[in-house]
Amino acid sequence: MAQTSVERQVQPDHDAKPTKPPEGNDRDAFFDNAKFFAILLVVVGHSMEPLRDNVRAAAAGYMWIYIFHMPAFIVIAGYFTKNFEASTRKIQRLIGGVVVPYLIFEVAYTAQLFWTRPGDPPNWSLLAPAYLDWFLASLFMWRLTSPIWRYIRWPLAVATGVSLLAGLGQFGQTLGMTRTLQLLPFFVLGMVLRREHFEYLHRPWVRAAAVAALAVTAVVVALYLYKSSAEWVYWRKTLADRDINPLYGTAVRAGLLVGTTVITASFLALIPRKRHWFTSLGAGTIYAYLLHGLVVRTAKYFHVYDHLHSVLGLGVVIVCAVGLALVMMSPPVRFLTRWAVEPTVSWLFPKSQQVAKAPPG
């Protein structure tokens, strides 16, 4: 991991005065912490999904998590994509960190689907992302188009317009196009944000407000919205796909974009800034992301969930999910699966263009 963590040391925004000194490692602990907690929520969310129908708390928790967990990741991804350019180094990282893992996990998840649901013919179209692989497909497109957002005026407004307009069209699932377009504002928001914007989030009154916002949302979801269509928070279908009145739907989606941003900011406000025992795990969230689906789906296939349709079962599932996420981010698992998650692709590049490896840090 040494090489990667050095490569990923980031202070993308050198114009902003660093408000806190780097502590030992100059990789920003805040973002690693944020990614760590977000990935816990992703794994917990996916794990409690089979309980949604029978356990109200699971349904509510699921909705609540889904409001902000992926937007949080996407904002962070945008924040770290500010300077994408056509250098060998970045192209190599795009291919090794996004394209190749995408293809590998596309095959893995399609094969798993074939195994667990023998009835459905598998869709071997490598460009229609299976399950959670959409994030890599979208990240690929967001990163490649990031220079456009960087150079045009009013990027956030334009991206929001694109997202709202996209809700009226139909795009199919190629490369997760629908999510790429609908979630675009969060990515562009990340690109626009500077370090000091995240600093604002840590003022005491903002943190108090954040607790209130998350709590109020949780209560509202638990009381009213737990039965609503999760499609609103998946962002994977457009209004046209779902046959929803465009005017009403666009209004809801505009509200959702704003609301989601507030909730996501609240989540980020509560993330600790200091280094903790879990900070280093936050550099390996991609492992937990790509791998956990295989475990969760296999558990479902073997009817593990049949005995867990109760609040107690939900508790068990949450504890197991957190444990699973921690295991998948641990160094041994990372070591064993690096060939698939962060493969070395230097063989794909001419010798003359290979980027020198950063010394271990």
Place this chain on the structure above:
Amino acid sequence: MERDAHFDNAKFVAILLVGVGHAIGPLWELRAAGALNLVIYGFHMPAFVMMAGYFSKNFDFSKRRVQRLVAGLVVPYLAFEIIYTALKKFTDGPHVEWSLLSPVWLNWFLAALFVWRLISPLWRNVRWPFAIAVVVCLAANLSRFPDTFSMTRVLLMLPFFVAGMLLKPEHFAVLARTWIRVLAVVVLVIAFAGAYVIRPFVSTKLLYWADTATDLHTPYLEATALRIALLAGSFILMTAFFALVPRRRMWFTSLGAGTIYAYLLHGIPDRLAEHYGLFDHLVSPWGFAVVTIVSGTLMIALMTKPVRLATSWLVEPQLNWVFRTDPFGRARHRGAHRASHRPPVRAIEAAPAASTPPPPRNEYAPRDGTDLRRAPGPAGP
């Protein structure tokens, strides 16, 4: 950069063929017209795609190029998507729906070019780019894609684009030899004769590159063989075409810089002519001649100064106001801290030499390693 007359001439002739090809499409029943159409479709768009690749070699994400990408592709694409959808609503009926990302008719080229250009740095950097592009094409041929961004064509025609990225001026210089030009004439004559023979048994559909084998319900093995044959055939015809295109400055050379005008605009009269049944009376040798001459003249007219002046706001809009003067993110060439983390200088210098043509060098000097500290980390879960 001084414009290369050879390429402007090639673009000029190719765009004439696009216009003529579209115009004689309705005359398919006339065997000679059908055969000519097969030959034209055999290489005209592949030639454009190849040239697009040739001129996308240096695409990086610099402000100037991104600006040209947005003003030269994205905005005209959106404008003509609206125009052609409206036209289609008029000719085909109100059931035609607005869908900005599914290109209407000839607009696919702009959408595909947008995607190709954005991913061009990938091909510039990897090893065996052409082989990978062919594999991608053949794999895509066995799958199926929605028409968003004309994804099917993006993938099936990718080898042409990547070939263009790899070709250098000296490759085209080879084609100037006399024996190659003679051979090129022979190739085109044979192609026409062959097309004349097979015309009753085929359609131009395969040559649109818009349908995968799965779309066409062809068995996998057969489809792969057919696709390889199509790729090879297109490359051969394209080579013959470039061998025969004049290299000197001609009266039409300057028009070749305006092919995009003829490309985007000619569809409007063409569609209207077809809608009003103009071609119905022209399925005859005389009609064939008339259609060819009229469509050729029209294409030339659409590339002239007056038309370009009148429509440049739509086809090549100047959109400086859309761009910010102070892009966020890293200021280039600033700060070279942590010199120890910089890649060896050799790597920096070798990068452009590998696959990019000489002029203008500073354009694409890699920004590699100027400041590794600021490199964004792959965020994400």
